[in-house]
Amino acid sequence: MHCLLRQHSVVFLELFLVLVLGGIAMHVSDPDVPSSLDALRLEGNLSFHDVSLAAKDFGNRFRFLPSAILHPVSVSDIAAIIKHVFQMGPSSKLTVAARGHGHSLQGQAQADGGVVIHMESLRGGGTRVHAGERPYVDASGGELWINVLLECLKHGLAPKSWTDYLHLTIGGTLSNAGISGQAFRHGPQISNVHQLEIVTGKGELLTCSTEENAALFHAALGGLGQFGVITRARIALEPAPEMVKWIRVLYSDFSSFTEDQEKLISARETFDYIEGFVIINRTGLLNNWRSSFNPQDPVQASRFDSDGRILFCLEMTKNFNRDEADVMHQRVEALLSRLRYIPSTLFQSEVTYLEFLDRVHVSEVKLRSKGLWEVPHPWLNLLIPRTRIKDFAEEVFGKILTDSNNGPILLYPLHRSKWDNRTSAVIPDEEVFYLVAFLSSALSSSDHDNLERALKQNDKILDFCNKAGIQMKQYLPHYTTQEEWKAHFGDRWELFAHRKGIYDPLSILAPGQRIFRKVVRSSRR
Known part of the structure; x- marks a missing residue:
C-alpha cells in the first residue's frame, strides 16, 4: 500500500x-x-x-x-x-x-x-466487553475491528491477534483466518474465538462453540462463508499495552534474515509482533521503508546505499506501559544483540498501541485524499513451507520479479501449532511456514499494462511452485473450478463438502x- x-x-x-x-x-x-x-x-x-x-x-x-x-x-x-x-x-x-x-x-x-x-448495517448491534479472569468481547459480525479495538481499550483490554489493516469486518476476517505479526504467538484470529452466532444456508440461527454445534463452529472459522453468515462473535481479550517500541532493520542476506526470524518466533523471550518484507529495486534507490523512523546512527544511515541489492526488512515491536520503559529498552537491546542485520539500518520509533495497530489506515487516508485508493489490486498471498522458502526466494525474488515499487512484498514465518486444525483454514503441512504476500497495485484504474504485468507475474509464481513441487497453499484463495478447490483442500475436501451439504x-x-x-x-x- x-x-x-x-x-x-x-x-x-x-x-x-x-x-x-x-x-x-x-x-x-x-x-x-x-x-x-x-x-x-x-x-x-x-x-x-x-x-x-x-x-x-x-x-x-x-x-x-x-x-x-x-x-x-x-x-x-x-x-x-x-x-x-x-x-x-x-x-x-x-x-x-x-x-x-x-x-x-x-x-x-x-x-x-x-x-x-x-x-455493516448490523454495526449498531452493540459491542460488549466482559472483563474478568478470562476477558472477552461480544461483537456483531458486521462490526469493524477498529471499532472493537476502540471499545476494548476503554477497559484496558484488546483482542490478541490482528490483521495489518483494521477497517475490516469481524465476519470477513474470521471467514478467512486473520493474520498479522502477532500470529506466531497467538495464532490467527480464528484461533482466538470462543463462540459464534451463525445463520446457516437454511436460514437457521444457531449459536456454536467447541461445546455447542461444534462442527458448524469449526466449519465456519476459515470457511470462506460457505456454511453460514457470521452475525456475532465472542473474541478472547488480553490486557492492552499503552505503548509500542517499533523497530525496522535491513538484511542483505536471505538466510540470515529468515534464520533470525525463525529464532525470534521460537524464543520464549521475544518481540510481540514480527513481520518482514522484501525490497527489490535494481536502481539502488530505496523505497519508503523507514518513513518517520529515527535511525540509531543518523550519519551511518545517511550513507547507506543498497547498491542495487535485494534487501530484506525485519519489522518488530515490543509492547510496554510508560512506567516500564527502562526495562523495555534493556530487553530490546538484548534481543537486537542476537540478530545479524546491517548495523547502520536500525530504525526505531515509539508510538501508542492504537497508532501502531491502525498504521495502515494512515496510508489509506492519504491515498483517498488524492483519489488514488480505488485502483485494481491484483494481490497474491501464499503460504510456503519452511523447507522450500529458500528455493522460492531464489527463483521469485531473483528472477521473476524485477522490482517491488508497485506494492509491499511481505514475508514472515508462522507456527502451525498455533492454528486449530479443526477449522476449515488450510495451511502447509510443516510446523513452520511462511506467509509471502505480493500486495501489488495498478498505478491507476486505467493502467491496463501494469495490471496485466502483475497478473502475469502472479501466474509465473504459481507456475513455478507447481513445477518445482512446492506444496504451498493460497491464503485468501481464488480458483475458478471445483477441481482446483479439491486440490487446495486436499484430503480435507470430503469433510468440507460434507459440511456444505x-x-x-x-x-x-x-x-x-x-x-x-x-x-x-x-x-x-
Missing part, C-alpha cells in the same frame, strides 16, 4: 473490465427478483435500484451486479432472507452473499443476480467464492 499511484478513471476501468477481461463483466439484475421478495416482512429494507456498490470490491477487477441489497436492522432480517431463498428451492437461481467492508479481492462477496447482505445444501451462500455452484432445476414436470 506504500506505493506511488496516479489519478484514475473509474469509467475507463469499467469499460476495460467489460471489453478486455473476458468473463469479468457487469450482469443485468433479474427483473423477477423484486416480486419474489416483496412479501417478506423485514425490520430493515431491501434495495432493488442502487445495487452497483455491491458489485465492487477492493480488488477492483470483478464486477457482478446483484438483484437486491439487504440492509438488515437485526439478525432476524438475515435469517428471513436466507430462509426465504432456501424455501424457494432448487428452481430459483437466487444466491446470497454477505458483504462486509468490501475488501474482497476477486469478487468473493458478490452475488451475480442474487442478494447481497450489507453486513449439511449447512447449505442448496449452495445458496457465498457464490462469489466459486467453490460450489447452485444447481437450478426446472419446476416443470
Whole structure:
C-alpha cells in the first residue's frame, strides 16, 4: 500500500473490465427478483435500484451486479432472507452473499443476480466487553475491528491477534483466518474465538462453540462463508499495552534474515509482533521503508546505499506501559544483540498501541485524499513451507520479479501449532511456514499494462511452485473450478463438502467464492 499511484478513471476501468477481461463483466439484475421478495416482512429494507456498490470490491477487477441489497436492522432480517431463498428451492437461481467492508479481492462477496447482505448495517448491534479472569468481547459480525479495538481499550483490554489493516469486518476476517505479526504467538484470529452466532444456508440461527454445534463452529472459522453468515462473535481479550517500541532493520542476506526470524518466533523471550518484507529495486534507490523512523546512527544511515541489492526488512515491536520503559529498552537491546542485520539500518520509533495497530489506515487516508485508493489490486498471498522458502526466494525474488515499487512484498514465518486444525483454514503441512504476500497495485484504474504485468507475474509464481513441487497453499484463495478447490483442500475436501451439504445444501451462500455452484432445476414436470 506504500506505493506511488496516479489519478484514475473509474469509467475507463469499467469499460476495460467489460471489453478486455473476458468473463469479468457487469450482469443485468433479474427483473423477477423484486416480486419474489416483496412479501417478506423485514425490520430493515431491501434495495432493488442502487445495487452497483455491491458489485465492487477492493480488488477492483470483478464486477457482478446483484438483484437486491439487504440492509438488515437485526439478525432476524438475515435469517428471513436466507430462509426465504432456501424455501424457494432448487428452481430459483437466487444466491446470497454477505458483504462486509468490501475488501474482497476477486469478487468473493458478490452475488451475480442474487442478494447481497450489507453486513455493516448490523454495526449498531452493540459491542460488549466482559472483563474478568478470562476477558472477552461480544461483537456483531458486521462490526469493524477498529471499532472493537476502540471499545476494548476503554477497559484496558484488546483482542490478541490482528490483521495489518483494521477497517475490516469481524465476519470477513474470521471467514478467512486473520493474520498479522502477532500470529506466531497467538495464532490467527480464528484461533482466538470462543463462540459464534451463525445463520446457516437454511436460514437457521444457531449459536456454536467447541461445546455447542461444534462442527458448524469449526466449519465456519476459515470457511470462506460457505456454511453460514457470521452475525456475532465472542473474541478472547488480553490486557492492552499503552505503548509500542517499533523497530525496522535491513538484511542483505536471505538466510540470515529468515534464520533470525525463525529464532525470534521460537524464543520464549521475544518481540510481540514480527513481520518482514522484501525490497527489490535494481536502481539502488530505496523505497519508503523507514518513513518517520529515527535511525540509531543518523550519519551511518545517511550513507547507506543498497547498491542495487535485494534487501530484506525485519519489522518488530515490543509492547510496554510508560512506567516500564527502562526495562523495555534493556530487553530490546538484548534481543537486537542476537540478530545479524546491517548495523547502520536500525530504525526505531515509539508510538501508542492504537497508532501502531491502525498504521495502515494512515496510508489509506492519504491515498483517498488524492483519489488514488480505488485502483485494481491484483494481490497474491501464499503460504510456503519452511523447507522450500529458500528455493522460492531464489527463483521469485531473483528472477521473476524485477522490482517491488508497485506494492509491499511481505514475508514472515508462522507456527502451525498455533492454528486449530479443526477449522476449515488450510495451511502447509510443516510446523513452520511462511506467509509471502505480493500486495501489488495498478498505478491507476486505467493502467491496463501494469495490471496485466502483475497478473502475469502472479501466474509465473504459481507456475513455478507447481513445477518445482512446492506444496504451498493460497491464503485468501481464488480458483475458478471445483477441481482446483479439491486440490487446495486436499484430503480435507470430503469433510468440507460434507459440511456444505449439511449447512447449505442448496449452495445458496457465498457464490462469489466459486467453490460450489447452485444447481437450478426446472419446476416443470
